[in-house]
Amino acid sequence: MSRTLGELSVLLHARLAGDPTVEISSIASFASAELGDLVFVDDPRHLASAEASHASAILAGEFASRSTKPLLVAAHPRQAFARAAIWLTESAPTAPSTHSTAMVHATAQLDPTVTVEEAAIIRSNVHIAANTIIGAGAVLGPNVTIGRDCRIYPNVTIYPGTTFGDRVIVHAGAVLGSDGFGYVRDAVTGRYEKFPQIGRLVLEDDVEIGANSTVDRGALDETRIRRGTKIDNLVHVGHNVSIGEDVVIAAQTGISGSSTIESNVIIGGQVGIADHVRIEEGAILGAQSGIPSKKVIRGKGIIFWGTPGRPIKSYLKDLATLSRLSKQK
Amino acid sequence: MSRTLGELSVLLHARLAGDPTVEISSIASFASAELGDLVFVDDPRHLASAEASHASAILAGEFASRSTKPLLVAAHPRQAFARAAIWLTESAPTAPSTHSTAMVHATAQLDPTVTVEEAAIIRSNVHIAANTIIGAGAVLGPNVTIGRDCRIYPNVTIYPGTTFGDRVIVHAGAVLGSDGFGYVRDAVTGRYEKFPQIGRLVLEDDVEIGANSTVDRGALDETRIRRGTKIDNLVHVGHNVSIGEDVVIAAQTGISGSSTIESNVIIGGQVGIADHVRIEEGAILGAQSGIPSKKVIRGKGIIFWGTPGRPIKSYLKDLATLSRLSKQK
Amino acid sequence: MSRTLGELSVLLHARLAGDPTVEISSIASFASAELGDLVFVDDPRHLASAEASHASAILAGEFASRSTKPLLVAAHPRQAFARAAIWLTESAPTAPSTHSTAMVHATAQLDPTVTVEEAAIIRSNVHIAANTIIGAGAVLGPNVTIGRDCRIYPNVTIYPGTTFGDRVIVHAGAVLGSDGFGYVRDAVTGRYEKFPQIGRLVLEDDVEIGANSTVDRGALDETRIRRGTKIDNLVHVGHNVSIGEDVVIAAQTGISGSSTIESNVIIGGQVGIADHVRIEEGAILGAQSGIPSKKVIRGKGIIFWGTPGRPIKSYLKDLATLSRLSKQK
Numbered sequence: 001m002s003r004t005l006g007e008l009s010v011l012l013h014a015r016l017a018g019d020p021t022v023e024i025s026s027i028a029s030f031a032s033a034e035l036g037d038l039v040f041v042d043d044p045r046h047l048a049s050a051e052a053s054h055a056s057a058i059l060a061g062e063f064a065s066r067s068t069k070p071l072l073v074a075a076h077p078r079q080a081f082a083r084a085a086i087w088l089t090e091s092a093p094t095a096p097s098t099h100s101t102a103m104v105h106a107t108a109q110l111d112p113t114v115t116v117e118e119a120a121i122i123r124s125n126v127h128i129a130a131n132t133i134i135g136a137g138a139v140l141g142p143n144v145t146i147g148r149d150c151r152i153y154p155n156v157t158i159y160p161g162t163t164f165g166d167r168v169i170v171h172a173g174a175v176l177g178s179d180g181f182g183y184v185r186d187a188v189t190g191r192y193e194k195f196p197q198i199g200r201l202v203l204e205d206d207v208e209i210g211a212n213s214t215v216d217r218g219a220l221d222e223t224r225i226r227r228g229t230k231i232d233n234l235v236h237v238g239h240n241v242s243i244g245e246d247v248v249i250a251a252q253t254g255i256s257g258s259s260t261i262e263s264n265v266i267i268g269g270q271v272g273i274a275d276h277v278r279i280e281e282g283a284i285l286g287a288q289s290g291i292p293s294k295k296v297i298r299g300k301g302i303i304f305w306g307t308p309g310r311p312i313k314s315y316l317k318d319l320a321t322l323s324r325l326s327k328q329k
Numbered sequence: 330m331s332r333t334l335g336e337l338s339v340l341l342h343a344r345l346a347g348d349p350t351v352e353i354s355s356i357a358s359f360a361s362a363e364l365g366d367l368v369f370v371d372d373p374r375h376l377a378s379a380e381a382s383h384a385s386a387i388l389a390g391e392f393a394s395r396s397t398k399p400l401l402v403a404a405h406p407r408q409a410f411a412r413a414a415i416w417l418t419e420s421a422p423t424a425p426s427t428h429s430t431a432m433v434h435a436t437a438q439l440d441p442t443v444t445v446e447e448a449a450i451i452r453s454n455v456h457i458a459a460n461t462i463i464g465a466g467a468v469l470g471p472n473v474t475i476g477r478d479c480r481i482y483p484n485v486t487i488y489p490g491t492t493f494g495d496r497v498i499v500h501a502g503a504v505l506g507s508d509g510f511g512y513v514r515d516a517v518t519g520r521y522e523k524f525p526q527i528g529r530l531v532l533e534d535d536v537e538i539g540a541n542s543t544v545d546r547g548a549l550d551e552t553r554i555r556r557g558t559k560i561d562n563l564v565h566v567g568h569n570v571s572i573g574e575d576v577v578i579a580a581q582t583g584i585s586g587s588s589t590i591e592s593n594v595i596i597g598g599q600v601g602i603a604d605h606v607r608i609e610e611g612a613i614l615g616a617q618s619g620i621p622s623k624k625v626i627r628g629k630g631i632i633f634w635g636t637p638g639r640p641i642k643s644y645l646k647d648l649a650t651l652s653r654l655s656k657q658k
Numbered sequence: 659m660s661r662t663l664g665e666l667s668v669l670l671h672a673r674l675a676g677d678p679t680v681e682i683s684s685i686a687s688f689a690s691a692e693l694g695d696l697v698f699v700d701d702p703r704h705l706a707s708a709e710a711s712h713a714s715a716i717l718a719g720e721f722a723s724r725s726t727k728p729l730l731v732a733a734h735p736r737q738a739f740a741r742a743a744i745w746l747t748e749s750a751p752t753a754p755s756t757h758s759t760a761m762v763h764a765t766a767q768l769d770p771t772v773t774v775e776e777a778a779i780i781r782s783n784v785h786i787a788a789n790t791i792i793g794a795g796a797v798l799g800p801n802v803t804i805g806r807d808c809r810i811y812p813n814v815t816i817y818p819g820t821t822f823g824d825r826v827i828v829h830a831g832a833v834l835g836s837d838g839f840g841y842v843r844d845a846v847t848g849r850y851e852k853f854p855q856i857g858r859l860v861l862e863d864d865v866e867i868g869a870n871s872t873v874d875r876g877a878l879d880e881t882r883i884r885r886g887t888k889i890d891n892l893v894h895v896g897h898n899v900s901i902g903e904d905v906v907i908a909a910q911t912g913i914s915g916s917s918t919i920e921s922n923v924i925i926g927g928q929v930g931i932a933d934h935v936r937i938e939e940g941a942i943l944g945a946q947s948g949i950p951s952k953k954v955i956r957g958k959g960i961i962f963w964g965t966p967g968r969p970i971k972s973y974l975k976d977l978a979t980l981s982r983l984s985k986q987k
Contacts, residue, residue, distance in 0.1 A: 450777065450812075466777075466795055468830075486830035486831060502831055504829065507811075513740045516734060520864075520904060523740065524743075525685055525747065541892075543891040549685065563870075581910065583910045583928055585927060601910075621945075647984050650983050650984040651980060
């Protein structure tokens with residue numbers, strides 16, 4: 001949806017230097033920009049490249065005062081650009097509808113503004129609030145509750161009783177609310193018997209779950225992912241895990257049963273967190289690090305790395321010591 | 330389905346102290362327990378918490394002789410609780426049926442007690458035995474054979490010719506019997522050509538496969554997962570792998586082609602096992618450990634850790650040595 | 659489809675020692691071979707086992723001059739065997755068709771030789787070229803373009819605008835073109851806002867993607883996987899990644915945003931590659947190795963191992979040093 005630079009300036013609280021009537025229809029990178037596009041610059045060294053692009057205007061940080069192109073200046077240009085993108089790239093909403101091949105149980109309660117795509121399956125007592133979109137081939141088990149403005153992509157499976165807040169995004173192929181991995185071994189036969197996995201999974205507002213990630217429901221209680229947490233692709237979250245607000249978890253990380261991740265933690269890719277671990281507020285776990293069972297990791301803003309995870313300074317010193325000794329030999 | 334404490338006492342071979350007519354309708358944790366729930370205690374220190382809960386009765390180990398609530402005493406309380414859960418939480422079976430949107434090939438042979446959910450696809454010459462449930466959107470390729478009392482969750486894909494025993498559980502999104510990762514590189518062009526992947530996959534009785542896990546079929550022979558083995562979410566099992574009985578494999582572990590995991594092995598999360606490895610009977614691999622190509626790991630009950638995997642004692646000694654030397658510097 | 663040894667000899671450019679009229683109907687391993695099967699031997703020590711099998715003929719390397727069975731001799735027996743498999747095991751093509759339960763948008767353009775299986779969903783402006791097969795339950799978003807002779811297995815999800823070359827194979831459950839993992843954190847509230855993920859994904863000719871793997875589209879530009887690259891199961895490829903030709907990536911490896919993998923690189927399983935890394939032409943990354951952000955790995959044919967990744971010689975020396983010092987203590 002097209003906007004003038006003048007309109008964008010108001011929407012983004014950005015100072016405009018240049019013609020306010022210039023039409024902006026999309027966002028782009030320097031390389032892909034065409035007439036009508038907005039590009040952004042958060043580093044003064046890249047301003048010349050932005051000016052050399054085919055973009056119609058530049059969104060830059062406060063370092064920029066003049067440019068060969070019309071210029072929007074914002075305190076946080078990356079964030080302003082992200083917000084501009086929402087206004088510019090959102091497609092006109094299509095009329096909500098339930099596709100004729102979707103299968104919605106008679107007891108399910110869907111707001112009239114909900115969209116249900118082809119062959120999606122919605123079981124008994126499901127509740128879905130306004131403007132939510134359920135993707136093609138998604139399966140929502142009985143008693144699932146989904147808030148408003150959520151987006152469930154195709155081929156997602158949601159086990160019974162799972163609850164979502166508002167504005168939750170779940171990418172294709174994710175599995176939410178599956179059985180946790182819990183067994184009891186028979187002392188005589190050595191065979192494993194299934195321990196009950198009858199708890200539930202709660203995803204609070206503004207959570208995003210990546211493609212093909214899996215989040216198990218609680219065994220007896222709940223697994224909970226709190227407001228604003230973002231989870232990348234192929235991540236595993238075990239039963240009874242508690243994840244705080246505004247946590248970021250990169251791809252292929254795994255969190256074992258009954259661990260707690262407090263708010264504002266940042267977790268790199270392929271990190272392994274064993275059971276009953278506590279990662280305290282604001283800690284950072286470097287990629288591939290491993291946290292053993294029952295450990296407590298504390299230190300706001302401190303990066304932990306390695307297996308077993310230790311502060312990065314200590315980890316790098318260990319690596320340097322080893323390298324030095326190796327060379328001595 | 331509700332039971333009296335007296336009935337549970339008989340079913341669980343548990344000693345009852347208290348009123349046998351108390352009605353128990355479900356299981357719960359201390360925190361979630363309500364009237365009618367059974368909770369369990371396997372550690373004397375938690376008995377007081379159980380008594381403080383809203384549960385109607387407590388299932389405890391032999392350490393417990395009296396309680397403020399009606400008490401069931403069992404030799405293995407965790408296992409007894411798991412079995413109680415089966416009796417209490419199983420829903421009345423719905424009448425078996427094939428949903429009108431399921432697509433079952435004319436040559437497929439399904440026992441009359443099989444349930445096929447919405448939009449499931451069952452190809453030619455598939456055989457399915459009694460009481461098995463095929464989830465919504467699952468795809469069963471030609472010549473798949475599935476035993477009795479199996480549960481295939483939604484959106485699972487099973488490639489042609491895969492064979493299941495009885496009581497196999499496959500969670501949503503898992504892919505079973507896919508092509509192994511095998512190529513021949515052309516000496517002149519450097520291009521990879523596909524090596525034939527025409528073998529098959531066999532899952533024996535009582536196997537459970539986690540959500541979004543992948544198990545490849547054999548290249549020319551078979552991949553086989555034996556009786557009672559339990560596999561968590563996002564696990565990868567390569568072609569021609571042989572896994573024994575009662576093996577436990579935690580989330581995100583990967584096992585490369587032609588490796589053998591003997592019975593009663595326990596494998597942590599994110600473990601990597603290269604090709605042609607043999608993990609012998611009863612070994613334990615700690616989370617994130619890595620076993621290089623062609624290695625043999627032996628030692629019943631010994632924990633191996635690290636990359637390359639070594640006995641945990643040796644691994645911890647290495648870590649301690651490094652830490653000490655780092656501090657000396 | 660059955661062939662005589664004489665025909666295979668011509669097709670494979672292999673020298674025949676024995677009766678050219680022998681009928682070969684399939685390929686097999688020594689253990690599974692039956693009358694009519696061809697087995698192959700690329701190591702002289704295994705010739706006796708091949709002769710002891712029930713196979714009707716043997717395909718061997720130039721070391722073999724005589725045998726108790728009819729013999730095909732090829733310079734590259736493994737490759738010749740792979741090619742024989744294609745001729746012998748390919749099933750007669752079924753007549754192309756779009757299943758009555760598939761949902762194809764009126765604006766989609768499918769070559770008449772395309773097959774669309776049950777419940778597959780093909781959105782607006784999709785283009786599919788000759789002989790391609792779209793699996794059951796697969797979802798192709800708007801503006802997806804797929805070349806000829808491609809095979810999309812069941813339950814694959816392809817996000818809008820993704821482009822495939824010819825002969826691309828995508829295994830079940832893979833997700834292609836999903837949103838990259840990019841957010842802007844609000845300086846005041848600490849909340850994450852979605853950075854636009856509006857680029858695209860291009861898979862060139864002869865790419866193969868394993869089951870349940872995920873490949874994100876570019877944020878503003880593109881993610882691209884070039885000709886002939888083979889990717890195993892449960893692999894993650896982030897936004898704006900560029901992968902060269904004839905790259906091989908084993909299971910559960912993850913590649914973070916904006917990294918470049920040049921041609922002819924070989925990557926083991928569970929490798930973690932951080933953002934903005936460059937793996938140069940022909941390097942080899944051992945299983946579970948980790949490459950930190952912005953690193954450049956160079957060295958054609960050199961194996962890198964460990965976290966952080968270093969040449970294997972150096973890594974093994976470090977391990978040996980540590981083991982020696984541990985024992986001294």
